[in-house]
Amino acid sequence: MNFRLTFPVAPIEPSLQYTDKLLLTGSCFAEEIGARLQQNKFNVNINPNGILFNPLSIAQSMQSYLDGKEYTANDLFLHEDLWHSWDHHSRFSGDAVQKVLKHINDSQAAAAKRLKEADWLIITLGSAHAYALKENNRIVANCHKVPxxxxxxxxxxxxxxxxxxxxxxxxxxxxxxKVNILFTVSPVRYVRDGVVENNLSKAILLQAVHHLVNKFNRLFYFPAYELVIDDLRDYRFYKEDLVHPNELAVNYVWDNFASNCISPEGQKILQQVMEITRARHHRPFNPQTPQHQQFLQAYAKKTKALAAAYPFLEMGEELGYFEGKV
Structure with missing residues (x-):
């Protein structure tokens, strides 16, 4: 007897390679997958504008990178003693105009460079609900707690x-x-909009994405939304807020992503990288014992061998730890 519905996830072709340059943008779920790619030594730039929820703000951020836009003080506004940008997440906000602008423009420049070189753009759409300023009807990326x-x-x-x-x-x-684009729809349930309204929002996103994927050869879809909503389909896979998928759910989506979106050669490298990063975060009870020193020496040797085999991997931090330099 089956108690859950599973479905096959179609592998994408071409698939992601370790040598690829990736740019991820969109909702907080993009950061979850992006963090796992980053932890496993993929070359990623994650959310250069910070978390973005609605598709129009995501598209606008991409246009700003293509334009090489540089923000000025005229692009900021003051609210509750902090300077904000309507195009950016509050992680860029601050109490000094020049500091905020430097943070924004450094990120803009890095994103513009990455977008021109990227092999993959991964876009995670969060919500079809958007907020527009009454004064000029401008869609904002973040409300910054403005009334x-x-x-x-x-x-x-x-x-x-x-x-x-x-x-x-x-x-x-x-x-x-050369860039390919991979779309996902976030499984985060924006119930503050209302349950019915959230479902309608997700339906609109799915309709738009599949229209585009069917139109272009270089566009792909990964079913992160369906894996959580239709496969796992249980509140025990959500955090206490019952909105955000918990670590178990994110890991399940990540496992499916790795199996179906990363090349076979990349998956082999991934397994070796994961073994080394797990060893890096191992916490011994007695770090001075000969047994632990042998453990460190063995993994220093493995790390050097992996870095020699794949010079594009950044393994310096792990090697430094195993050799007692950090």
Missing amino acids: EQAFYKRLLTANEIIAALDNMMHRLFFQNR
Whole structure:
């Protein structure tokens, strides 16, 4: 007797290689997958504007990288003694204008460079609900705890989302002729919008994404949303807020991602990297024992061998730990 519905995840082709340059953008779930890619030594740039939820803000951020936009003081506003950008997450906010601008513009420059070189752009769409300023109808990426009376909240249409992403991709493909794009829809349940409203929002995102994936050869879809909502399908796979998938759920999605989106050669390297990073974070009861010193020496040897076999891997921190230098 089956008590859960599983489904096959279609492998993507081409698949991700360890030598690829990746740019991830979108909701907080993009950071979960991005963090695992980063921990396992993939070359990633994660959320250069910070967490972005709605597709129009994601498309706008990509346009700003393609334009080489440099932010000025006129792009910031002051609220509760902090300077903010309507285009960026609050992680960029601060009490000094020049410090905020440096943080934003350094990230913009790195993102612009990465987008021109990227082999993969991974976009995670969070919500079709968007907030627009009443004063000028501008869609904002983050409300920065400004009173809700300052905004209109509206549900984007599939056509709006398709048009924004389509225009962005045409420009991107002109500048970067090798980049592939992988779409996911976040399994985070935005119940603050309402349960019915959240489901409608996700349906619009899915409609828009599949329209685009069916239109372009270089676009792909990974079913992170379906793996949590339809496969795991249980509140025990969510955190206490019942909104965000917990670590067990994220690891399940990651395992499916690694199996179906990373090349066979990459998966072999991944297993070796994971063994070394697990050893790096091992906490011995008695670090001075001969047994632990032998453990360190053995993994220093393994790390050197892996770095020699794959020079593109950044294993300096792990090797330093095993050799007692950090």
